[in-house]
Amino acid sequence: MSTNANAASIINVHSLPGVLHVEDASNEYPRMKIVFADGVEATVARSPINKALFDIWLPPDSPFMAASVMPSIDETRVMTELTKLAAKATVSE
16 A cells, blocks of 8 residues: 555545555645545545534445545544445455
């Protein structure tokens, strides 16, 4: 797994199996894109409203839908959602 140091400082995803790499996708707020082994991508960013919380963009349920957004959630909830995606990625490897 390759990791960008700036992106990795947002949330630690190193322990998740199925993570292919992490990219720094920062704009005015710290943001990282996590690419899983099955090609699925999720984006995690610090919430602009509360820096202790995160916003997460999850893949759409179908190709014709927009990404699902979960705003202002805590690190535990982010890791729960990323763990689900990592589990799916390792099953499809």
